[in-house]
Amino acid sequence: MLSMDILLVTILAAIGLSIIGIALGLILLGIDRRISARMQARIGPPLRQPFIDLKKLLSKENVIPENAIPSLFNAAPIVALASSIVVLLYLPIGSMMPILGGYGDLILVMYLLAVPALAMVAGGFASGSPYATVGAQREMVSMIAYELPLASIVIAVAWLLYSSGVADPFALTSIVANPIWSLVGPLGVVGLIILLLTFAWVSPAELSKIPFDTPEAETELAGGVLVEYSGKNLGLFTVAQGVKTLVMGGLAVAIFFPWNLSPLFGLTGYVALTVDAAFFFAKVILLMILSVTVIRTGLARFRITHVVTLFWVWLGVAGLFGLSLVILDSVLRGWF
Amino acid sequence: MTLSPSFKRSLWVFHFNTGSCNGCDIEIVATITPRYDPERFGVRLVGSPKHADVLLVTGPVTKKMAPRLRRVYEQMPSPKVVMCIGSCGQSGGVFYDSYNLDGPVDDVIPVDVYVPGCPPRPEAIIYGVVTALTKLERIERGEE
Numbered sequence A: 001m002l003s004m005d006i007l008l009v010t011i012l013a014a015i016g017l018s019i020i021g022i023a024l025g026l027i028l029l030g031i032d033r034r035i036s037a038r039m040q041a042r043i044g045p046p047l048r049q050p051f052i053d054l055k056k057l058l059s060k061e062n063v064i065p066e067n068a069i070p071s072l073f074n075a076a077p078i079v080a081l082a083s084s085i086v087v088l089l090y091l092p093i094g095s096m097m098p099i100l101g102g103y104g105d106l107i108l109v110m111y112l113l114a115v116p117a118l119a120m121v122a123g124g125f126a127s128g129s130p131y132a133t134v135g136a137q138r139e140m141v142s143m144i145a146y147e148l149p150l151a152s153i154v155i156a157v158a159w160l161l162y163s164s165g166v167a168d169p170f171a172l173t174s175i176v177a178n179p180i181w182s183l184v185g186p187l188g189v190v191g192l193i194i195l196l197l198t199f200a201w202v203s204p205a206e207l208s209k210i211p212f213d214t215p216e217a218e219t220e221l222a223g224g225v226l227v228e229y230s231g232k233n234l235g236l237f238t239v240a241q242g243v244k245t246l247v248m249g250g251l252a253v254a255i256f257f258p259w260n261l262s263p264l265f266g267l268t269g270y271v272a273l274t275v276d277a278a279f280f281f282a283k284v285i286l287l288m289i290l291s292v293t294v295i296r297t298g299l300a301r302f303r304i305t306h307v308v309t310l311f312w313v314w315l316g317v318a319g320l321f322g323l324s325l326v327i328l329d330s331v332l333r334g335w336f
Numbered sequence B: 001m002t003l004s005p006s007f008k009r010s011l012w013v014f015h016f017n018t019g020s021c022n023g024c025d026i027e028i029v030a031t032i033t034p035r036y037d038p039e040r041f042g043v044r045l046v047g048s049p050k051h052a053d054v055l056l057v058t059g060p061v062t063k064k065m066a067p068r069l070r071r072v073y074e075q076m077p078s079p080k081v082v083m084c085i086g087s088c089g090q091s092g093g094v095f096y097d098s099y100n101l102d103g104p105v106d107d108v109i110p111v112d113v114y115v116p117g118c119p120p121r122p123e124a125i126i127y128g129v130v131t132a133l134t135k136l137e138r139i140e141r142g143e144e
Helices: A002-040 A049-058 A069-089 A108-124 A130-163 A172-176 A186-206 A230-254 A269-298 A306-336 B022-030 B065-075 B121-139
Strands: B012-017 B054-058 B081-085 B113-115
Touching: A002 A069, A002 A269, A049 A230, A049 A269, A069 A108, A069 A230, A108 A130, A108 A172, A108 A230, A130 A172, A130 A186, A130 A306, A130 B054, A172 A230, A186 A230, A186 A269, A186 A306, A186 B022, A230 A269, B012 B065, B022 B054, B022 B081, B022 B121, B054 B065, B081 B121, B113 B121
Parallel strands: B012 B054, B054 B081, B081 B113
Antiparallel strands: none
């Protein structure tokens, strides 16, 4: 049983973190656009451009198509935003433990990550446009495609912690407390690097960014699942996209780069929390630049068949190979 | 009520070809190249009229395209501005005596800004966008 005090603190912290998460997610989108512009020898929009876009979208008319299902059509952006914020509450930020950490683990996070995409699928089907329907079907296909490599990463991490005798191997708190690199030998390090690269390719697919933006495909599907959305609803989807970007970066940091600065400098209390949170966001920004911005600026869009082949065959094999290297490593260490 | 500052810095543009010879379309593409980089002012080309604030219309509006142009215009959420790019949309241009025209553009939908030229230079299109902004401001103030 939770006492009222703890419940109140949890709710307040959750609201605070949601606001911070939305702001940082939008800044991440701004950084992404800016860096992409610089890579194309452009000046690019200011960092606060996503905020400006959002403000404009909120002031515009909200068109609901005649042959849409209004309840589902309007609920989809809210569900997408809410579920991405919930994932954020499960992630440890720096040395601050996750607000909802006691209620779920990595498996839950993996399923929650699918909810924003499912909301987009529902919204796409509900908008009653053939473009949106094709987009929603593609979103489903790519969702099915990238789950396999993602699952192999989750299994590898959990198995590694389990075989090292860590209690509660699926909980994000124990994953952060035991950096996975310190649990493996040289063979396992190779396996983990392969898994890290696999994760770097899953992130843009999870965020529907080029080269995996086939569900939105502006030039062929006119915006795909988002084609009928305007005004407030489109704004909510933009915010959800920002929070999701932050969440994917945060998940990568939690699994692969969980180190903090405060033990290094012997900091304690609120100073440590602030420094670690700042370091966490710096890591997220760096990872997102490498795995989203650089890839999306440097490549063209894959066709949907290519997406499936890439994730099921190539990245699926890479993920399983990484997983077996990690397992082999700990088996070999058990012998010697 | 004045136009919110965010509107001025975030114009999303939808481009619609009503039977143009592609000259104006190529100039529009030239306008969004790194040389002019309108994204630094928040201008973005979008794929759906539902996302757009500005409708760029090129071409003299053929009979087939007129109802489609009307539909695309009606799909845009307000406040919105229509820009007519090129001479064809204003007078029919070289196609002025064609049997197949329903245009010019302002016979089909209300046009706010005209950018003449065959085709207009990117600088002219950018100047047209700036004019469109002031027009949007006047609409918001209720002067038009």
